[in-house]
């Protein structure tokens with residue numbers, strides 16, 4: 001049985017990863033910040049026996065250490081999948097409203113946390129058969145793809161930092177035959193906007209997004225095809241492609 005640890009699994013793309021890997025018969029360590037509140041994940045774990053739920057806050061090095069302690073040394077991980085991220089509210093990320101907290105929170109969760117978790121779990125990944133460390137990057141963090149609107153500075157910068165860490169890790173771990181990958185999931189509807197009825201205005205704080213989605217300016221996809229595409233990519237990721245950045249549909253992306 002193949003094994004995978006996935007971060008940020010209580011909702012969104014992470015929850016869909018758990019669903020699909022569980023259906024495919026994998027052993028899953030599904031981490032989230034608050035297992036008690038993770039009702040959909042817990043319901044899934046009740047019908048899928050190979051899901052183990054563990055608490056992890058990537059913004060806290062102590063929480064990372066606690067998880068590593070609970071996992072112990074005897075476990076082998078075929079894939080370490082870094083999915084969790086903090087997008088953060090848009091307001092404090094617009095030029096003129098910058099504050100250190102928005103940037104530091106994004107860096108802690110999106111770049112430093114995954115780096116520290118990777119470092120701590122390297123022995124478990126080396127003990128696995130696939131030896132893969134996969135990060136969910138973002139087109140929004142690609143300097144080559146940057147275009148207006150100029151927003152989400154903290155999120156974008158933290159993802160660019162994650163991209164650099166992933167690429168550096170790929171070089172660092174090449175001789176040990178560990179595979180590092182970076183994948184962009186596409187523009188995924190994790191807020192249920194595609195399910196709104198034509199006359200339903202949707203959540204008050206997402207009005208601008210609802211308008212853009214309805215006008216076709218933001219071509220959202222559902223999480224299921226995104227995750228299916230990413231799983232195909234991850235399954236086929238080889239050492240020769242270590243350090244590369246791909247879209248969920250297999251297209252190479254610039255850094």
Ligand SMILES: NC(=O)c1ccc[n+]([C@@H]2O[C@H](COP(=O)([O-])OP(=O)(O)OC[C@H]3O[C@@H](n4cnc5c(N)ncnc54)[C@H](OP(=O)(O)O)[C@@H]3O)[C@@H](O)[C@H]2O)c1
Pocket residue numbers: 007008009010011012013014032033034056057058059060082083084085086087109136137138139140184185186187188189190
């Ligand atoms: N959706 C898209 O269109 C899109 C596009 C490009 C890239 N991505 C990337 O794809 C990944 C998944 O995105 P998503 O849309 O599914 O995001 P999401 O719906 O916002 O879910 C984010 C997940 O990360 C968790 N998380 C946030 N802060 C955390 C922390 N400090 N410690 C541990 N977990 C934390 C959240 O847990 P809580 O519920 O506790 O907050 C949640 O489970 C992210 O890396 C994101 O950057 C998404």
